Amino acid sequence: xxxxxxxxxxxxxxxxxxxxxxxxxxxxxxxxxxxxxxxxxxxxxxxxxxxxxxxxxxxxxxxxxxxxxxxxxxxxxxxxxxxxxxxxxxxxxxxxxxxxxxxxxxxxxxxxxxxxxxxxxxxxxxxxxxxxxxxxxxxxxxxxxxxxxxxxxxxxxxxxxxxxxxxxxxxxxxxxxxxxxxxxxxxxxxxxxxxxxxxxxxxxxxxxxxxxxxxxxxxxxxxxxxxxxxxxxxxxxxxxxxxxxxxxxxxxxxxxxxxxxxxxxxxxxxxxxxxxxxxxxxxxxxxxxxxxxxxxxxxxxxxxxxxxxxxxxxxxxxxxxxxxx
Numbered sequence: 001x002x003x004x005x006x007x008x009x010x011x012x013x014x015x016x017x018x019x020x021x022x023x024x025x026x027x028x029x030x031x032x033x034x035x036x037x038x039x040x041x042x043x044x045x046x047x048x049x050x051x052x053x054x055x056x057x058x059x060x061x062x063x064x065x066x067x068x069x070x071x072x073x074x075x076x077x078x079x080x081x082x083x084x085x086x087x088x089x090x091x092x093x094x095x096x097x098x099x100x101x102x103x104x105x106x107x108x109x110x111x112x113x114x115x116x117x118x119x120x121x122x123x124x125x126x127x128x129x130x131x132x133x134x135x136x137x138x139x140x141x142x143x144x145x146x147x148x149x150x151x152x153x154x155x156x157x158x159x160x161x162x163x164x165x166x167x168x169x170x171x172x173x174x175x176x177x178x179x180x181x182x183x184x185x186x187x188x189x190x191x192x193x194x195x196x197x198x199x200x201x202x203x204x205x206x207x208x209x210x211x212x213x214x215x216x217x218x219x220x221x222x223x224x225x226x227x228x229x230x231x232x233x234x235x236x237x238x239x240x241x242x243x244x245x246x247x248x249x250x251x252x253x254x255x256x257x258x259x260x261x262x263x264x265x266x267x268x269x270x271x272x273x274x275x276x277x278x279x280x281x282x283x284x285x286x287x288x289x290x291x292x293x294x295x296x297x298x299x300x301x302x303x304x305x306x307x308x309x310x311x312x313x314x315x316x317x318x319x320x321x322x323x324x325x
Contacts, residue, residue, distance in 0.1 A: 036253045043312045050309040054202060057209045064212055071208065075108065075217035078165040080158025081128040084138060085112075086151045089120045096123065103137040104129055108217060113283040124286070131155040168223040175230050176200070183234065192241045195313040199305040200233040206305075207298040221287040225294035232270065232299060236263040236306045244314050252318045256311055263306060271299045 065071055076083055093111050100107050108126040113119060127134050131153045139146055146153075179200065184193040204226060211218065243259035244252060278292035 032257075039253065043315055046308050046312045050202065050305070050312075053206065057205050060209050060212070061205075072212060072218045072222075073215060074161075074165065075219045076126050076128065076156055076161070077219045078161045078223075079128070080156050080161040081126060082131045082134045082156075083154045084125045084127075084134055084146075084151060085122050086125065086138070086142075086146065087122045088150065089122075091120075091123045093120075093123060096125070099141065100125065100137075103141055104134060110286060115280070115284055118283060121284075164220065165223070168220065168227075172223070172227050172230070175227055176204075179230055179234060183238070186238070187241060187245070189245075191317045192245055192314060195310050195317075196234055196237040196241060198313075199237050199302075199310040200230060202305045202309060203233040203298050203301045204229055206301045207294060210297050211294065216290070216293070219287065219290060222290045222294055225291040226298075228291075229295060229298040232295065233302050233305075236267055236302065237310050239263050239266075240306060240310060241314055244318055252315055252322070256315060260307060260311075264303075267299060267303055267306075271296065271303075274299060 061071060091111075093109055096109050097107075100109065104125075104127040106128065110124050111120045112122045112124065114121055125134075125138070129137070135146055135153065180193075180197045183196045184190075187193045187196075207226070207229065211222070216222070240256070240259045240263060243262075244255045247255060249255075250258075274292050274295045278289060278296055281288035281292060
């Protein structure tokens with residue numbers, strides 16, 4: 001029997017490793033080629049998915065507005081009412097949800113818990129009633145007086161809340177308009193600029209529909225989260241458009257794929273950070289929880305609208321421009 005010396009064994013291992021590496025590269029190239037053929041054949045059809053989703057969202061929002069008189073469920077900070085915080089660790093939230101509607105009508109009740117121990121520290125009760133009515137009803141139900149030591153009351157006038165709501169909507173419209181202007185200045189071409197704006201609009205619009213389907217009552221914090229979402233929605237779209245249209249090396253698919261790798265890293269990093277913050281804040285801060293919930297939903301839709309909607313439009317435009325040249 002011939003024994004292989006260690007140096008010879010090392011060369012054999014290196015050769016085997018090289019063969020495996022070459023085989024992996026072949027599989028990767030084959031996968032890219034097959035995916036490129038599939039993408040070239042179907043990328044225009046992907047826009048039908050986006051069109052169907054946007055059409056559904058429009059129909060849903062119209063029906064929702066007819067039924068509710070607005071585009072969102074507003075909490076007391078926008079609709080007006082009283083927020084009562086009762087510092088009592090023994091109150092049963094589920095029992096309160098069953099009993100308090102007969103005293104205060106429609107109410108929203110949630111608990112505040114310690115971040116580490118998850119022990120209940122207080123209960124927040126939101127109602128459309130005035131502070132005096134809410135206090136009298138709660139004292140009658142609880143059987144003890146609510147004072148500054150064991151509770152806090154915050155009242156928002158309905159006209160003031162409505163005025164603030166209108167101002168926030170105007171702020172969102174102005175921010176979106178300025179964002180659109182900046183995008184058109186950057187690219188100076190209608191189709192790529194419109195693709196970025198459409199994708200950003202779709203992110204916000206689809207997020208709004210999901211928030212309504214969840215029955216979430218939007219506060220001022222939620223409106224501000226939608227304002228923040230405008231900035232989150234355009235970064236990867238601008239990256240994609242810049243990589244595909246302002247660079248000439250490689251194929252169009254290759255440039256899209258390179259932008260995809262960079263953009264997905266950016267988006268997933270942001271999404272993980274937002275989800276982590278949502279998990280941490282959900283037990284003790286309804287304001288932060290709502291902000292991070294809206295951002296998480298919006299970032300999820302941004303992945304779809306950037307790499308399906310915007311990528312398909314940009315590829316279509318790039319192919320058309322190349323055909324002209």
